Amino acid sequence: MLGGDVAQDEPVFAALGPLTVLGPEGTSDLVPPGKRRSLLAALLRHRNTWVSSDELAAALWDRTAYPSSISGSLKTYVHQLRKLLPDDSGGERLAGGRGAYRLTVRPGELDIDLFECLVTEGAEALADGRPGDAVARQRRALALWRGLPDDDIVDVVAARHLEETRWTARYCLADALIEQGDPGEAIVVLRAALGDDPLREPVWERLMLAQRAAGWQVDALASYEQARTTLLEKFGAEPGRRLQEIYRMLLSDTAAAPRAPRTAPAVPTGEPDVVRPAPAIPARPRRTWSHAVFAGLLVVLLTSLSGSTVPRPGPGVPTATTTSRPRVLFGLGPNVIAAERSPLVSSGIGMMTTWYHGPNQLNQYEGWRQDVIPRIYRSGRAMHVVVATWEDGTSIETPRGRACGQPYPLSPEFLTDMRRLARAFAGRADGPPLYISMFHGLQKLACANTGYLADPATTLYYQALKDRYFEVLELFHDEAPNAKVALNWDGWTASYDEPDIGAGLSMFQYFVEAMSASDFQSFNAFEKKGNAEDIRQMVEVLGAYGPVMCAYFGPHEDRVEVYETDLETTFTPEVLSELVADGLFAFSFRDDDLLRASPPTMTMAAQVIRDYGHQPPRS
Missing domain, CATH: 3.20.20.80 (Glycosidases)
Structure with a gap:
């Protein structure tokens, strides 16, 4: 957890987009394609764990083109990679021994880990009633995003998770901006999000609520019609229940504006459930x-x-x-x-x-x-x-x-x-x-x-x-x-x-x-x-x-x-x-x-x- 003010230090390793490293001189350098980059990607994928020479060799060479001395060639590339890396305050940054290597990555040093941590903390801050902290953390998280990591750093499932985490950050940022009384800025964020994917109903929901909070009732109703047209053209389906509820609320305008949905609400943990008798079940053959x-x-x-x-x-x-x-x-x-x-x-x-x-x-x-x-x-x-x-x-x-x-x-x-x-x-x-x-x-x-x-x-x-x-x-x-x-x-x-x-x-x-x-x-x-x-x-x-x-x-x-x-x-x-x-x-x-x-x-x-x-x- 980052806690307190949001840290602004640049991550040592940036993989959300082209792979870069904060070198010994304090400058962020792009790691060019080649064996050093492949080696770094494999070590980052398994950061803080020992990776065998055999697995690293498989990441660097095709099985039909292994060098005559895998161990010697690996040592050469490890030596070259070490020159690109900053020192680790707690020990050796890239350690080797017993036919394996380990890259040490401290908390906050890899932008992927920092990104997920910031998004989680922002959602928790919003759930705790601290929208200002939520805005700061989600803005910091989204600033780290330069694109999806390459597939040699994360697998398909992890890449999808990161992409959805980015949407979570956008949702939470918009929710927090509305909650702290800045719906105009939330509208800017949400319009940009719709430019990336106009089919996400949670974005339309928040946009309509932000427009209503800003007093733009007609714009909110127009947004619903735009969302409905988009969904009908793409899927032949009407908007979901939540969007329709907001639309009906806008039309009637008799109820108070609903609170913007939070990205990660606190899950109630209250007292244990009261046990109730289950209703009678119709008899049917049983498989003893x-x-x-x-x-x-x-x-x-x-x-x-x-x-x-x-x-x-x-x-x-x-x-x-x-x-x-x-x-x-x-x-x-x-x-x-x-x-x-x-x-x-x-x-x-x-x-x-x-x-x-x-x-x-x-x-x-x-x-x-x-x-x-x-x-x-x-x-x-x-x-x-x-x-x-x-x-x-x-x-x-x-x-x-x-x-x-x-x-x-x-x-x-x-x-x-x-x-x-x-x-x-x-x-x-x-x-x-x-x-x-x-x-x-x-x-x-x-x-x-x-x-x-x-x-x-x-x-x-x-x-x-x-x-x-x-x-x-x-x-x-x-x-x-x-x-x-x-x-x-x-x-x-x-x-x-x-x-x-x-x-x-x-x-x-x-x-x-x-x-x-x-x-x-x-x-x-x-x-x-x-x-x-x-x-x-x-x-x-x-x-x-x-x-x-x-x-x-x-x-x-x-x-x-x-x-x-x-x-x-x-x-x-x-x-x-x-x-x-x-x-x-x-x-x-x-x-x-x-x-x-x-x-x-x-x-x-x-x-x-x-x-x-x-x-x-x-x-």
Whole structure:
């Protein structure tokens, strides 16, 4: 935390835009393309952790063009890079030893970290009623922004997060300016934001409120018409509920001007909920063995949260817990670090979700092993890792024959990487669980993702993928005593059926053995038009094979009205009781980016978690 006045010192490393370094002479110098820049980018990506020479070599050279002496060549470039870097007051800036190197980056020395810290502090200042501090911090944060970092410094997910964080800063700056009585300046900020993206409804909402606060009633009404025209032309859809409410308020002008929505409102933590009896649920056939598995897993979760020791559950455990209100385990992503900073955590988040996209993340996660992961487990929270490999499919040789799909999941390296991943996130057998959602949206891994029987190469790929899944399942159980593993499906799979090509509902029959062997079942819900029905159908189908987790919830294109409708439809006592009875035990939010941009939705999500979540113990 920066605290006090906003620091104005220039960061040592600036990666929000072209990569620059504050050199020994105190001047900010652009790092030109070449091996030194590639080396610095790799070290910044894994800052403050030891990076092996092999990984650095992979960042500097193509595998077919390695130098005759990797170690010697690396030392040369490290020596050259050290000349560009300023000294570190606490020790050696770029240290080397035992076949690895570490770049020390102090808090505030990398503009990416400083940017996120300033945005968070600004949002907290606004929530605490200090709009002047919020304005200062958000202006400082936005001044750091020169563009997105290059893709060798952050991955796609982190880049998207940074881009959304920039929007959060703009929203918060506008809110703070309105609150401190400067709506004219807020209008300038918001008009500039609309120039970048005219489709963001939260910007139009704030613009209309700022114009009203400035006394520009006609301009505010005109802004609504402009927003409506833009959205209709692009999506064929009317503005969302919040925009329409502001428009009706402007027309009637009978109520006092509503307070501008805050970017990160304080999440209420009040007294514990009053337990109310759940309404009667219509009788329906029950799946006895799968619910026994669910009950056993739920007991492990609840006892691990309270510190009790129980053996690992298996099918047929005849233990159940009855409560008067349906409850599930709520998770939050896209990674532990971001999730810990979210206001939702205090509402009762019991699981931290992190995504794995490839081996370049393993050093970071192994670094987390020293402090981050133990801290999460000590808090009583579960860990959840989504293994999502996004690469083009290609023709590959497998033990099943010539197939077509993503090569990495079937490669020998994948098993090695999964072993490292399992060891990094492993916890005690009697502690909080480690959930692994394997092969994110597995239908998409084959070249032809239209169905299991689309063509012979696709069928062979899926067969090889099932073989690999059993290897991964055994590996995680061996390396991580608290691991529970599942195949991951896209949420629309149960919404249709094409038996001729083995698509939709017919796809599941080809994975029965794998699903039956899994510790739980996993699916995603991200359709931009709504997910409540997909959630119901997937839980009903997957619940036949074990307890079910919605591993990824977040409507595509971040449409607020869809997000809110999904929550309103799914989280009622009646609907959730039915889902829990069918096997739902966990529900993970993709991230809180949209929620930060839409405070009413943030408040709704926080209340859902408080009403229906398993509350982890306070640390």
